Amino acid sequence: MSARYLYAKDTNLKQTITSIIINALESAKAAGELTLPAMPAVTVETPKEAGHGDFATTVALGMAKAERKAPKAIAEIIVKHIANPDGAVEKVEIAGPGFINFFLKPAAWLGVIKDIDEAASHYGHSHVGAGRLVQVEFVSANPTGPLHIGHGRGAAVGDSLCRLLAFTGFDVRREFYINDFGSQVQNLGASIYMRCRQLAGDDGAQVVVPVVADTADDEAGEAKSNLYLGEYITDIAREFMDDPDFLALAEEDKKTYCREEGIKRMLALIADTLARFGVSFDNWYSERSLYDPANDLVKAAMDDLRAKGLVYEDGGALWLRTTEFGDDKDRVMVRANGQTTYFASDIAYHRDKYRRGFSEVIDIWGADHHGYIPRMKAAISALGNDPETFKVLLVQLVNLMREGQPVKMSKRSGDFVTLDEVMEEVGADACRFTFLLRRADSHLDFDLDLVKRQTSENPVYYVQYAHARLCSVFRQAGEKGVALPALSDVNLARLDLPEELNLIKLLSGFPELVEGAALSDEPHRLTYYLQELAGELHAYYFKHRIVTDDLELTYARMYLVKAVRTVIGNALRLLGVSAPEVM
RNA sequence: GCGCCCGUAGCUCAGGCGGAUAGAGCAACAGCCUUCUAAGCUGUGGGCCGCAGGUUCGAGUCCUGCCGGGCGCACCA
Numbered sequence A: 001m002s003a004r005y006l007y008a009k010d011t012n013l014k015q016t017i018t019s020i021i022i023n024a025l026e027s028a029k030a031a032g033e034l035t036l037p038a039m040p041a042v043t044v045e046t047p048k049e050a051g052h053g054d055f056a057t058t059v060a061l062g063m064a065k066a067e068r069k070a071p072k073a074i075a076e077i078i079v080k081h082i083a084n085p086d087g088a089v090e091k092v093e094i095a096g097p098g099f100i101n102f103f104l105k106p107a108a109w110l111g112v113i114k115d116i117d118e119a120a121s122h123y124g125h126s127h128v129g130a131g132r133l134v135q136v137e138f139v140s141a142n143p144t145g146p147l148h149i150g151h152g153r154g155a156a157v158g159d160s161l162c163r164l165l166a167f168t169g170f171d172v173r174r175e176f177y178i179n180d181f182g183s184q185v186q187n188l189g190a191s192i193y194m195r196c197r198q199l200a201g202d203d204g205a206q207v208v209v210p211v212v213a214d215t216a217d218d219e220a221g222e223a224k225s226n227l228y229l230g231e232y233i234t235d236i237a238r239e240f241m242d243d244p245d246f247l248a249l250a251e252e253d254k255k256t257y258c259r260e261e262g263i264k265r266m267l268a269l270i271a272d273t274l275a276r277f278g279v280s281f282d283n284w285y286s287e288r289s290l291y292d293p294a295n296d297l298v299k300a301a302m303d304d305l306r307a308k309g310l311v312y313e314d315g316g317a318l319w320l321r322t323t324e325f326g327d328d329k330d331r332v333m334v335r336a337n338g339q340t341t342y343f344a345s346d347i348a349y350h351r352d353k354y355r356r357g358f359s360e361v362i363d364i365w366g367a368d369h370h371g372y373i374p375r376m377k378a379a380i381s382a383l384g385n386d387p388e389t390f391k392v393l394l395v396q397l398v399n400l401m402r403e404g405q406p407v408k409m410s411k412r413s414g415d416f417v418t419l420d421e422v423m424e425e426v427g428a429d430a431c432r433f434t435f436l437l438r439r440a441d442s443h444l445d446f447d448l449d450l451v452k453r454q455t456s457e458n459p460v461y462y463v464q465y466a467h468a469r470l471c472s473v474f475r476q477a478g479e480k481g482v483a484l485p486a487l488s489d490v491n492l493a494r495l496d497l498p499e500e501l502n503l504i505k506l507l508s509g510f511p512e513l514v515e516g517a518a519l520s521d522e523p524h525r526l527t528y529y530l531q532e533l534a535g536e537l538h539a540y541y542f543k544h545r546i547v548t549d550d551l552e553l554t555y556a557r558m559y560l561v562k563a564v565r566t567v568i569g570n571a572l573r574l575l576g577v578s579a580p581e582v583m
Numbered sequence B: 001g002c003g004c005c006c007g008u009a010g011c012u013c014a015g016g017c018g019g020a021u022a023g024a025g026c027a028a029c030a031g032c033c034u035u036c037u038a039a040g041c042u043g044u045g046g047g048c049c050g051c052a053g054g055u056u057c058g059a060g061u062c063c064u065g066c067c068g069g070g071c072g073c074a075c076c077a
Helices: A012-030 A059-067 A071-080 A111-122 A149-167 A183-199 A220-226 A231-241 A251-276 A297-307 A342-355 A367-382 A419-426 A428-435 A448-452 A459-479 A498-508 A510-519 A524-543 A551-575
Strands: A055-057 A089-095 A099-104 A133-137 A171-178 A283-286 A311-314 A317-320 A331-334 A360-366 A390-395 A398-402 A444-447
Touching (some): A012 A071, A149 A398, A317 A367, A360 A367, A367 A390, A419 A428, A444 A448, A498 A551, A510 A551
Parallel strands (some): A360 A390
16 A cells, blocks of 8 residues: 555544545546546544534645646545445535535444444554564663652653553563662662661761762762652661661671662662552663673673764763764763763663664653753664654653642652652542643643542543443343343444434544554543543433333443443553442 | 743643644533432633744644743763
C-alpha cells in the first residue's frame, strides 16, 4: 500500500468509507471527469456536529487547485461515482464549500458491539507498533531519598505510555536508571554515617567531610548542607547502629557500608513504593556498571567518539563537539580534575541502549531538565544513531496543594511529602488518574483535599462508578434470573435510541483513540475519553432502564452496556487504574 | 542577553493531519431519588482562543514580530 493511501486506521466503518471514496476517485478518473495527476490523501473524519453525518471528507476542498474546478463541482463528481458495496451508507450529502458527508444506516453500527464482545479485553489492541523494540526509561530517581510526587507523575505517565505501546503492538522494555555513581550517593553515605556518629553520642557532625567540596564557591560551611537530613536517614542509621556486625567494622569500612548498604535500602524503598503504585520495571540499570573495569562502557564510548574526531582536550578537560550536531556549545565529558561528568555516563548509557537493539528510545524527564535535550540528541547523533529515534518526554513538576494552598517542600532538609504519603492519603487510583488528567508537559496542581474527595469534582470516581454501576446491573439481572443468550440470538436492532447509537459510536472510536495516544505519547487522552464515555453512560442509565419485562430489548441493552463496561475497563487498565465491581 | 515551553469561559484545562456554529469539568444559579447504586441526572448563564501582521478556499491549530508567565543556560547531578 503506497503512502498516499495513508489514513488513520480505525473502525472498519471509517476504513470502509475511505475505500468507497478512493474507488469513487478512481472511477471518476477512468471516466475522464477528474484528471487526478496524483491520488490525493483521503482523510475521513468524524464531524463534531451530528447534522454533518457520521463521517466526512474534505478531499474535494484540497483538490480544487490541481483540478482547476470549484470544490463543490469536484464533490459532485465524486458523489456521482460513489458505489456502496456493502450497503452501510444511507445517504451522502455535499455541504458548505465542498464537504462530503456520509450518513450511515443505524444497523451498520451494530457490528461494533459484536467486535467488542469478541475482542473483550483486547478491544482497542492493534499492530501499528509492528513488534518494534522500544525502550522507555522513566522515574530514574536518585537513590538518595524516597520518591516524591513529581516522581509519581513521571511514573504514572511512563507506565501508562508503556501499557499503551504494548497494547498497540510495540515490544516495550521498561527501564529504571540508577544513579549510583556520582557525588549524590557519596552524600547519601556521608549523611547516614553522620547520623550514626550522632547516635553513638558523637555530637560533631563535622567528623564527616562532605564529598562535594571541589567547586570554588563551596565553603566548608556551605558544603555541610549537601547532606540529606531527612528522617529516613536517621532511621537507616539507627538500624545500622543496632547491628553488631556494623559496629564491629573499622571506621572507614563503616563509611563504605553506609554508602553501599544505604543505596540498597533506598532502592528497595523506591521499588516498594513503585510496586504499591502499580509500576514495575523490566530492568534496573546501574550507572556504576558503566565503569566496570572489566567492561568500561564509558571508556568505550569515548574511544568511539574520539575515533570519529569529535573529541578534543581544552583546559585540561575532555570535550565532545556537540556543536556539530546543533548544540549551543561543546560539552565536557571529563573534568580537569579527572572526574567524569554525568554527561559522560549518559553518553555511555545511551550508546548501550542502542547496542542492545532498541529501535526507539524514549526518556521521560522532569521538565526542569529540558535544557539537557540538545546535548543528549547531539550525543546520540555523534554516536551514529538517528536522532529521530530518540525522544524525550518532559513531565512538568507538580504543585502539591492542600485546600488551595501550596505545600512547601525542600528535599535536602527532608521537609517534603513523599509519594507514599500521598498514596496513603488519596489512594493509588485517584493519584494516578489525577496525574494523567493533563498533558504531561502542562503544569499540574495536585490538591490533596480535592483528589481525596469522592464527589463529582473528582473524575476518577465518576469513571469508576460507571463501571461499578454496570457490574451492579449484571448482578441484579442475574438475581432476577435473566440469563444473557448468545449474541447471535440477540436482536441488536432494538437499539434504536439516539443515546444508544451515540454510545456505540463512542465505543467504535476507542481503537483509534488508543492508537493516537500511543503514537503521540499522550496517555492523558485516555482520561478525557473515559470522562466522555462515562458521562454518556450515566445519562443513558438515568434515562432508560436496562433490565425490563421486554426481554428482547433487555438482551440488546445488556450487550450494549456490557460493551461499555469492557471499554471502560480496558481504558482504565491502560491507565493503571482499577475498575471496581462494587463501590 | 540566548534557548525551550506556555497564554482558550470566573477557575483548572481538552482541542489527531489546518476544516463547518471553539468544547469539558469545576465554581454559580434552578430542578430531579417508590424504579437496575444520587460517587448519579436535567437545565441556564458564561469567549477579542494574549496582541498585531502573514500564508490560503479556510487558522485556536502553520510562519514572523511584540506583550505577559514558567523553566533552562556548569569542568553540578
